[in-house]
Amino acid sequence: MTELKNDRFLKALAREPVDRTPIWMMRQAGRYLPEYRASRAKAGSFMDLCTNPEMACEVTLQPLERYPLDAAILFSDILTIPDAMGLGLYFETGEGPRFKKTVRTEAEVQALEVPNVDDSLGYVMKAVSTIRSALNGRVPLIGFSGSPWTLATYMIEGGSSKDFRRAKAMIYDQPEVAHLLLDKLAQTVTEYLNAQIRAGAQAVQIFDTWGGALSAQAYEEFSLRYMRQIVAGLIREHDGRKVPVILFTKNGGLWLEKMADTGCDALGLDWTINIGDARRRVGDKVALQGNMDPAVLYASPKTIRAEVKRILTDFGDHPGHIFNLGHGITPEVDPEHAKAFIEAVTELG
Amino acid sequence: MTELKNDRFLKALAREPVDRTPIWMMRQAGRYLPEYRASRAKAGSFMDLCTNPEMACEVTLQPLERYPLDAAILFSDILTIPDAMGLGLYFETGEGPRFKKTVRTEAEVQALEVPNVDDSLGYVMKAVSTIRSALNGRVPLIGFSGSPWTLATYMIEGGSSKDFRRAKAMIYDQPEVAHLLLDKLAQTVTEYLNAQIRAGAQAVQIFDTWGGALSAQAYEEFSLRYMRQIVAGLIREHDGRKVPVILFTKNGGLWLEKMADTGCDALGLDWTINIGDARRRVGDKVALQGNMDPAVLYASPKTIRAEVKRILTDFGDHPGHIFNLGHGITPEVDPEHAKAFIEAVTELG
Numbered sequence: 285m286t287e288l289k290n291d292r293f294l295k296a297l298a299r300e301p302v303d304r305t306p307i308w309m310m311r312q313a314g315r316y317l318p319e320y321r322a323s324r325a326k327a328g329s330f331m332d333l334c335t336n337p338e339m340a341c342e343v344t345l346q347p348l349e350r351y352p353l354d355a356a357i358l359f360s361d362i363l364t365i366p367d368a369m370g371l372g373l374y375f376e377t378g379e380g381p382r383f384k385k386t387v388r389t390e391a392e393v394q395a396l397e398v399p400n401v402d403d404s405l406g407y408v409m410k411a412v413s414t415i416r417s418a419l420n421g422r423v424p425l426i427g428f429s430g431s432p433w434t435l436a437t438y439m440i441e442g443g444s445s446k447d448f449r450r451a452k453a454m455i456y457d458q459p460e461v462a463h464l465l466l467d468k469l470a471q472t473v474t475e476y477l478n479a480q481i482r483a484g485a486q487a488v489q490i491f492d493t494w495g496g497a498l499s500a501q502a503y504e505e506f507s508l509r510y511m512r513q514i515v516a517g518l519i520r521e522h523d524g525r526k527v528p529v530i531l532f533t534k535n536g537g538l539w540l541e542k543m544a545d546t547g548c549d550a551l552g553l554d555w556t557i558n559i560g561d562a563r564r565r566v567g568d569k570v571a572l573q574g575n576m577d578p579a580v581l582y583a584s585p586k587t588i589r590a591e592v593k594r595i596l597t598d599f600g601d602h603p604g605h606i607f608n609l610g611h612g613i614t615p616e617v618d619p620e621h622a623k624a625f626i627e628a629v630t631e632l633g
Numbered sequence: 634m635t636e637l638k639n640d641r642f643l644k645a646l647a648r649e650p651v652d653r654t655p656i657w658m659m660r661q662a663g664r665y666l667p668e669y670r671a672s673r674a675k676a677g678s679f680m681d682l683c684t685n686p687e688m689a690c691e692v693t694l695q696p697l698e699r700y701p702l703d704a705a706i707l708f709s710d711i712l713t714i715p716d717a718m719g720l721g722l723y724f725e726t727g728e729g730p731r732f733k734k735t736v737r738t739e740a741e742v743q744a745l746e747v748p749n750v751d752d753s754l755g756y757v758m759k760a761v762s763t764i765r766s767a768l769n770g771r772v773p774l775i776g777f778s779g780s781p782w783t784l785a786t787y788m789i790e791g792g793s794s795k796d797f798r799r800a801k802a803m804i805y806d807q808p809e810v811a812h813l814l815l816d817k818l819a820q821t822v823t824e825y826l827n828a829q830i831r832a833g834a835q836a837v838q839i840f841d842t843w844g845g846a847l848s849a850q851a852y853e854e855f856s857l858r859y860m861r862q863i864v865a866g867l868i869r870e871h872d873g874r875k876v877p878v879i880l881f882t883k884n885g886g887l888w889l890e891k892m893a894d895t896g897c898d899a900l901g902l903d904w905t906i907n908i909g910d911a912r913r914r915v916g917d918k919v920a921l922q923g924n925m926d927p928a929v930l931y932a933s934p935k936t937i938r939a940e941v942k943r944i945l946t947d948f949g950d951h952p953g954h955i956f957n958l959g960h961g962i963t964p965e966v967d968p969e970h971a972k973a974f975i976e977a978v979t980e981l982g
Contacts, residue, residue: 449963450931456936
């Protein structure tokens with residue numbers, strides 16, 4: 285493989301000193317970029333874009349052409365796994381993701397098969413290797429997956445949900461059925477991320493978007509437990525390099541110590557926790573990634589710069605910080621504001 | 634005034650010993666009750682129901698007829714204040730609250746008048762005195778208001794919002810304008826709650842529904858600061874009794890110590906924090922109210938009972954616990970499940 289020209293991101297994940305704080309943005313290849321919207325229009329549906337390795341590669345690289353980012357992230361969707369399990373993912377305009385089939389009963393959970401990821405998700409591995417090759421060592425490539433709990437909520441509810449009524453009824457009333465489902469998902473996520481690593485992903489992130497909707501007890505039993513299982517099953521060294529794992533539970537600020545105990549290398553932080561407090565709580569155990577409120581990108585470049593400085597100061601002079609937003613960049617953000625954000629980090633970090 | 638026959642709730646707020654843990658439910662007078670839906674249909678619109686003191690009294694008492702609850706809460710809406718400020722509140726079916734006018738510019742904030750609450754919100758005080766009289770000392774009556782930040786989000790956005798883009802742009806780009814708006818709101822909320830207390834409210838709760846959407850820094854500067862100002866301005870003793878204040882920031886679990894420092898008597902907890910951990914953090918400084926996930930009410934009565942027991946055990950054998958849900962009861966809950974929940978608390982608490 286080609287030599288990596290920019291290893292700031294991987295060094296920071298290993299809590300090694302770096303010349304400046306590395307930065308990438310969750311959902312950096314996305315609708316806020318006109319070139320992304322053009323590619324999306326060319327590809328057809330969102331899933332057409334995800335399943336076409338050349339197109340997925342094209343949009344993955346777009347933000348790197350514009351901005352001095354320190355990592356690329358595979359362009360894909362967290363719901364490719366339930367789709368590969370036969371649920372039939374589709375997107376309703378303005379409604380978000382939907383599944384043709386849901387998984388709600390014990391029989392439906394039992395009937396669910398752990399897919400062979402190289403077969404059913406081969407298009408993702410092909411995208412990873414295509415992107416890795418196109419990057420040519422410019423920056424590292426991040427692979428990712430949704431967490432078992434997060435995937436389960438969509439599979440049980442049939443799409444997005446406000447209160448996760450059915451998913452929560454399952455964990456409370458039929459915990460053994462929920463555990464069977466989550467275990468199948470954890471096995472699949474492990475295989476999926478390992479296949480991405482073998483295909484060229486140099487770090488992986490687990491997105492636990494909806495773990496923060498659970499009670500503290502339910503989070504440990506139904507979300508964290510399966511992320512720990514995944515971390516334990518991942519390839520941690522590949523091609524002569526460590527492959528770091530980042531755990532991101534949105535609204536998980538209360539549970540950082542427990543997340544840091546899973547064996548992961550870094551925690552993704554949303555913006556509700558002060559990053560200095562987070563560091564004091566987890567110490568040198570893990571690196572921290574985050575944590576600017578994506579809504580700050582609607583403010584002026586001057587304000588954005590001040591907020592970047594504030595977060596850098598709060599983190600302090602330690603190794604192990606990867607700058608990022610606390611959640612994905614939103615479609616209405618002005619690309620010039622994203623630029624002001626990234627430049628502020630590269631200048632002040 | 635009539636003697637109070639059931640003072641469990643007020644005693645627990647004062648962290649005095651009680652015979653059993655008191656219980657009430659946020660939004661206990663609401664759509665999950667068929668008798669509420671009948672009253673609502675009779676009244677006309679939701680605002681017709683709020684502005685009619687006799688009808689507001691009728692629905693306030695409905696849950697008390699069904700369940701052995703230890704407190705009544707005024708039936709009203711958090712958005713009566715912006716409505717009294719001239720923004721024109723209305724409800725779009727399935728869309729939630731909307732305002733005819735928004736407040737986005739410095740000129741619009743400056744033009745905003747702090748209303749005379751006895752004039753413009755007289756219907757609320759009339760509802761309070763009507764309910765208090767109808768209760769006849771059965772249980773205490775809780776008054777309430779939205780927090781300044783929570784009210785400001787609706788006023789700036791013009792209704793509900795997913796990311797509070799405009800409200801956040803205001804606090805970040807025009808902090809002095811945001812402070813002027815929040816100060817006007819804090820003055821109004823203080824007058825509003827004091828008027829409710831004079832009309833007969835025996836405790837008050839401030840609902841900071843959207844404080845948890847802010848960064849830790851922004852929460853302190855733009856939400857907590859104004860709740861502190863309100864707490865300092867409230868009537869704390871009336872008619873020979875202390876009038877306790879409950880502060881509830883949804884998703885505020887990271888900031889409990891700071892909330893407890895405002896001088897309030899109790900903190901409302903959502904379900905993401907373990908109530909035992911919360912108690913260890915705030916000690917005997919304040920009482921704690923909460924904290925069952927409302928989604929547990931979709932589970933079986935047996936599961937509901939187990940979750941009640943778990944929360945009681947986690948809180949432990951101390952004074953100062955008021956049982957409640959971690960957020961409002963949702964419209965689709967079976968009233969029999971609400972009954973199972975309340976009975977479990979009265980039997981196990």
